[in-house]
Amino acid sequence: MHPALDHIALVVFDLDGTLIDSAPDLATAVDAVLGERGLPPAGVDKVRDWVGNGTHKLVERALTDATRASGEPASEADVDAAHARFLIHYGAAPCERTLLYEGAGELLETLSAAGIACALVTNKPAAFLPPILERFGLGDRFAVTVGGDTLARKKPHPDPLLHAAERTGISPDRALMIGDSRHDVAAGKAAGFRTLAVTYGYNHGEPVRDSAPDHVVDTLAELLPQGETLSPHAT
Numbered sequence: 001m002h003p004a005l006d007h008i009a010l011v012v013f014d015l016d017g018t019l020i021d022s023a024p025d026l027a028t029a030v031d032a033v034l035g036e037r038g039l040p041p042a043g044v045d046k047v048r049d050w051v052g053n054g055t056h057k058l059v060e061r062a063l064t065d066a067t068r069a070s071g072e073p074a075s076e077a078d079v080d081a082a083h084a085r086f087l088i089h090y091g092a093a094p095c096e097r098t099l100l101y102e103g104a105g106e107l108l109e110t111l112s113a114a115g116i117a118c119a120l121v122t123n124k125p126a127a128f129l130p131p132i133l134e135r136f137g138l139g140d141r142f143a144v145t146v147g148g149d150t151l152a153r154k155k156p157h158p159d160p161l162l163h164a165a166e167r168t169g170i171s172p173d174r175a176l177m178i179g180d181s182r183h184d185v186a187a188g189k190a191a192g193f194r195t196l197a198v199t200y201g202y203n204h205g206e207p208v209r210d211s212a213p214d215h216v217v218d219t220l221a222e223l224l225p226q227g228e229t230l231s232p233h234a235t
């Protein structure tokens with residue numbers, strides 16, 4: 001099996017940019033909000049670089065970018081109001097064009113068959129998780145799910161990862177964080193987890209290798225056993 005999984009009893013997954021390519025639906029909702037304000041659409045390429053610090057930050061980045069030309073920066077109240085509209089638009093259509101990445105479903109299935117606990121720690125608001133996970137048949141795959149608004153602090157703070165470790169009763173030194181952004185790597189390191197970064201996701205336009213994760217893969221399929229099965233985890 002892949003060395004990143006040696007002695008690992010808990011794998012914590014990031015969601016956006018790691019398990020699902022959600023940028024198209026996020027962009028649709030962002031562009032709807034901008035359109036309501038008479039601002040030009042941002043488009044999926046910009047939105048991809050703005051994901052990772054939660055939806056409030058995503059909307060703030062979109063408004064800042066769209067109003068830059070006018071020289072009038074968006075106020076905090078403006079961002080709050082725009083975010084409230086974003087939640088309505090995104091909530092109405094969270095998985096129209098969102099896709100599960102290659103190897104994601106198979107990896108989750110393989111890990112659970114091997115007795116390795118899986119958790120989900122995302123900065124996306126928790127309310128969006130059930131419909132998205134159901135859509136991809138992943139509703140039962142995670143022992144713990146933590147959204148960006150579940151706890152007081154979100155990634156890159158280690159709290160949500162430590163919460164997952166505590167809830168599953170697994171020590172951080174037997175836990176692996178898999179994510180696409182520097183926030184996942186930073187949170188993983190701060191929590192005392194091993195870290196693995198995927199190169200295909202969203203990382204503000206920077207190579208995620210720059211964050212020095214312990215392992216890097218180009219696809220989750222690389223973590224699947226090649227011609228062998230993962231041995232069931234022994235406690």
Ligand SMILES: O=C(O)COP(=O)(O)O
Nearest residue numbers: 016052053054122123124
């Ligand atoms: O920023 C977000 O809304 C979600 O991002 P994450 O799933 O990559 O943590």
Ligand SMILES: [Mg+2]
Nearest residue numbers: 014016017180
């Ligand atoms: Mg991510």
